[in-house]
Amino acid sequence: MAERLIELRDISKSYGHVYALGGVNLSVDRGEVVGLIGDNGAGKSTLIKILAGVVKPTSGEILIRGKPVTGWSAARSRDAGIETVFQDRALAVQQTIVRNIFMGRELTGWFGWLKVGKEIEEASRLMREIGFTSKVFTPQSIVGQLSGGERQGVAIARAIYKQADLIILDEPTTALSLTETAKVFHFVRQVRASGRSILFIGHNIHHVYDIADRFVVLDRGKVALAADRSEVKSAEDLINFMEDVAHPGGLAGLHDAGNAKQAAR
Numbered sequence: 524m525a526e527r528l529i530e531l532r533d534i535s536k537s538y539g540h541v542y543a544l545g546g547v548n549l550s551v552d553r554g555e556v557v558g559l560i561g562d563n564g565a566g567k568s569t570l571i572k573i574l575a576g577v578v579k580p581t582s583g584e585i586l587i588r589g590k591p592v593t594g595w596s597a598a599r600s601r602d603a604g605i606e607t608v609f610q611d612r613a614l615a616v617q618q619t620i621v622r623n624i625f626m627g628r629e630l631t632g633w634f635g636w637l638k639v640g641k642e643i644e645e646a647s648r649l650m651r652e653i654g655f656t657s658k659v660f661t662p663q664s665i666v667g668q669l670s671g672g673e674r675q676g677v678a679i680a681r682a683i684y685k686q687a688d689l690i691i692l693d694e695p696t697t698a699l700s701l702t703e704t705a706k707v708f709h710f711v712r713q714v715r716a717s718g719r720s721i722l723f724i725g726h727n728i729h730h731v732y733d734i735a736d737r738f739v740v741l742d743r744g745k746v747a748l749a750a751d752r753s754e755v756k757s758a759e760d761l762i763n764f765m766e767d768v769a770h771p772g773g774l775a776g777l778h779d780a781g782n783a784k785q786a787a788r
């Protein structure tokens with residue numbers, strides 16, 4: 524059995540009397556890509572902010588490698604090997620790829636001098652590791668000149684440099700074209716091949732369906748479906764399910780929903 528990297532149990536979060544999350548369970552094993560799907564406002568960002576330690580849950584339990592944690596914080600989350608690329612991602616676009624990868628954790632030597640050559644070498648290695656190669660760009664290219672997909676590559680390379688075991692990507696493909704989305708998928712597959720895990724958030728099923736090993740559908744703060752890829756026949760299957768969830772007619776499960784649709788035709 525694969526190692527259980529993280530587990531959230533019965534997590535709730537309210538903002539005043541708005542329930543962003545109500546009793547959510549979620550786990551990620553080593554080497555898997557979990558797709559977290561849901562409409563705008565479903566609670567996806569809140570959930571990953573809790574994992575990242577920047578938002579405190581109102582109740583619930585967090586387990587890391589099987590052990591419950593106390594005093595969960597952003598620092599603890601990073602120490603546990605969790606790196607998040609937030610939706611409003613913090614890349615310095617006027618800076619080079621290298622500067623962005625090493626931001627805040629520069630390689631320094633004697634008297635704090637930057638080891639620039641070493642950083643460039645290491646940046647190339649990290650970029651190669653995720654399949655981020657280009658005839659046009661070098662580690663010294665300015666991030667602002669990169670496409671959307673490539674910028675995600677920079678953020679992913681930075682997470683790997685920080686020795687992440689789990690990389691959380693919040694809607695990385697939302698503003699991207701198909702070609703750019705394909706680039707991000709390529710990076711994600713390389714990350715998985717290296718034995719790391721990815722929690723991939725999206726609201727477009729097609730963007731998540733092709734990349735995830737497992738799906739978790741959030742609906743208004745609750746898990747509406749958790750299914751392995753093998754249990755979901757197609758992206759359409761997932762979309763049908765989500766439509767049924769959005770317009771509840773008492774349909775309990777994916778297969779029931781699918782059958783009911785068939786019968787209705």
Ligand SMILES: Nc1ncnc2c1ncn2[C@@H]1O[C@H](COP(=O)(O)OP(=O)(O)O)[C@@H](O)[C@H]1O
Pocket residue numbers: 538541542543561562563564565566567568569570
């Ligand atoms: N800081 C906050 N204060 C108040 N309400 C919030 C805050 N953050 C999120 N919410 C609310 O929680 C719900 C879930 O939001 P969010 O987690 O951002 O959803 P998603 O990422 O799936 O679009 C929404 O109703 C949102 O308005």
Ligand SMILES: [Mg+2]
Pocket residue numbers: 567568569610693
């Ligand atoms: Mg969000």
